[in-house]
Amino acid sequence: MRSMVLTGLACIVAAPALAQSPAPAVSLDALVQDVIANNPERQFYRRQIDTAGVERDAAGRWADPEAVVEFGQRRAQDVNLGNVTGEGQTYAVSVVQPIEFGGRIALRRAIAERQVSLARIGLQQFDATLAARVRSLGYGLFAADEKAGAAREVANRMRTLARTILARDPAGPSPALEAASLQASAIGAERTAATADADANAMLYELNQLRGAPFAARIRIIRPDTSLPAIGSSQTLAANATENNFELKALRVQFEQQGLRVDLARKARLPNVSVGPYFDRARSDIRETNYGVRLSTSIPLWNRQAGDVAIEQGRQAQANATLINAERRIAREVFDQAAQYEAKREALTRWDGNPPQRFAQAAADADRNYRLGAIPLTTYTQMQQAYIDATNAVLDTRREAIAALLQLRALNGGNGLAR
Structure with missing residues (x-):
């Protein structure tokens, strides 16, 4: 009994330590693998492939x-005698x-084969879209944590400085007013941090939903590779997307499938x-x-059967029109995303010298110089706010560029875009 009590007390004492344990750190690649392995919706697409395979096998069989x-x-x-003989x-x-003649069984099997291809394309498209979304959310979570950290650093610095000023012997109203100004600026920085925390929580909850984890589970993203590679021209990207895009592949398979249905409807006139x-x-x-x-x-x-043939031919024409419209729409999306990516990448190239770190050092220097009386309060607060603004601008711009790059890869069938 005594050992049970001691064990219970040990668990109670250890509980706060467990609750305060740091969130596990994961890379974006590991996070993508985790989500793809555990996403509940992905099982539906795998089941669709199995179902299409069963339909293909059944389509090649004879009728019962x-x-x-x-x-x-x-x-x-007896007709002549009129009597019953039996x-x-x-x-x-x-x-x-x-x-069945006319190759109708082979046509039905070919239609079912296209259905298997559609199911496989659907799974590939889901995986590529899911991976792009996870990477976008993962980098967004990392950026939100960085923005919240910078804002809290500034807020803590200002509040510490305000307490230091109030602890001195006030010589007139200036110290108290300066302390109030610092506290007001700290409130603004803390609001920025709270907004970043809210954004991080929203992205974390969506990531946990995608990977089938509890919503309260915390993770921390290891600093990802934020390099932005050069991509080809918009015309080249659009041509590649026309060939590799999953949606266009599916529409082409559906168009072929509809052509087979037209042939099957024509063959239906042949008698069984x-x-x-x-x-x-x-x-x-x-x-x-x-x-x-x-x-x-x-x-x-x-x-x-003439009516059935006309119906299937109408559906074939509709499938062709849908394919042409989708090719134009996807080409437009490629041009749009490529322009956004190049604009963000060019802006980040101009901001050379790693601005967040440079402004972080400038903010720390401003704090030291203000304590020495070398700069006024206005310059001090401007440098602290500039540090927050520069950090947010760089992180947001890089996040938007990465989102455009991921979207381009998804439009290109998940393939790389580097020149």
Whole structure:
């Protein structure tokens, strides 16, 4: 009993330490792998591939045989004499196998094969889109933490300085007013940090949703590679996207599939032939048995399939129009994202010398010089705010550039874009 109490007390004492343990640090690559492995929605796409495979196997099979059983009464009568020569029960059994001609089974199997291809393209597109979203959210989470850290650093510096000023012997109203100004500026910096924390929480909750983790689970993103590679011209990118884009691949497969449906509708006019053995027996004064092979078919006289052919041809024309429109839309999106990426990349190139670190050092120098009385309060507060603004500007611009780059990769089928 005493050991159980001690164990319980040890758990109570250790609980706060566990609650305050730092969030695990993960890289963007590891985060993407984690999400793809554990995303619940991804299982649906894998199931679609299995379902399409079953449909493909079923499409290549023959139709089920048909069994016919007949019961009745038999009565034989001599036409010349008018008397009944035989009377009794009769029954017949036949089993026939429908046989299709014109390659309709092969056409149905080809249509089902396209359905398997569509399911695989859907999974690839989902993985590429999911990976791009995770990387965008992961970098956004890292940037939000960086912005919150810079704002809190400035706020703590200002509040510490304000307390130092108030602790001295005030010589007139200036020290108190300067302390109030510093505290007001600290409130603004803390609001910036709170906004960044709120953004980080929103992105963290979405990441946890995507990876199937508890919403309260905390993670920390290891500083990612923020290099922005040079990309090709918009015309080259649009041409590559036309070839590699998952949506366009799916639409092309659907167009091919619809063409096969048109062919299948045309072949439907060819008659089916059902062939199989039959057995017929009659019981009367004379037992009569008949057996042989039964052959049946339809006569395509009225061409009722013409309406089905016209419907499938209309759907084929619609699929072609959808494909052309999608090619134009995706090319426009490529041009748009490429322009945004180049604009952000050019801006970051102009901001050489790593501005956040440079302004962080300038803010620290301003704090030291203000304490020495070398600069006025206005210069001090301007440098602190400039540090926050520069950090936010660089992080936001880089995040927007990375988002545009990820979108370009998704439009290009998840392929790289470097020259």
